[in-house]
Amino acid sequence: MVIIREGGQLLNNHYMDKLTFEQYMELAKESFSGWDFGWLERTGRMAVGNLSWNYYNEVLPYVRASKSMLDMGTGGGEFLRLLQPLPRITYATEGYLPNIEVAKAALSPYGVEVIPVDEDEHLPLASEQFDLIIxxxxxxxxSEVWRLLRPGGIFITQQCGGQNDIELNGWLGAPPPEHFQWSLSTAEDQLAKQSFEILRTKAEATHTRFFDIGALVYYLNIIQWQIEDFSEARYQKPLEALHERLGKDGYLDTTCDRFLIAARKPMG
Incomplete structure (x- = not known):
């Protein structure tokens, strides 16, 4: 309760310091393009914990030393643009249809061709074309990374592990995602079996913090692989329960599961 003054008189009034569930659901309908969560992060409604490495700094020395490069899954080209000047021959792939035109518009001024892709196993690019794949x-x-790299070429990836945001599935009563066993050891084994030389690995778990249910729903609408049948209507009751929990605790934390691998295709 808060005391306010009106017309020289002191009045009691109930103060609403939280939006309703329905109001937050309206915020969750904000449009999304590219692959940038900046709208949530700039408002502070979602915050991601810091890792002990920085992917930009991991890849930049290799970008500067390469003559040809591929960015796999460029989103809207947001990260790739940060790495300019880019190698003279630079391509990007993207499989999410709404992002393709966004990426083309963003990257064409830098001479980057964006290649739409449908499946990981068959990319429409020539063999042994790249010094670097990020x-x-x-x-x-x-197998496709191996095919596309020249001998001596470098592959650097930062991945979301299978435990990433796993709490969301539990809270909503949804099955675990298809990739829930994906991990550094699994990825490292796959690359080693392909005869890659592993140069560097690192794995870490921090947290992603959500401060309102609208931010969480907006996020789930984007990362569709986490809960494949997700919709506000289908999961309304557990979402309302999380809204109540947020009202009491102020935030919800999920696991931010990340790992990094740098690997080389041997010469000869």
């Missing part, structure tokens, strides 16, 4: 949070087939 991959940030995109699925891949180790």
């Amino acid at each position: 991959n940030r949070h995109e699925s891949y087939a180790a």
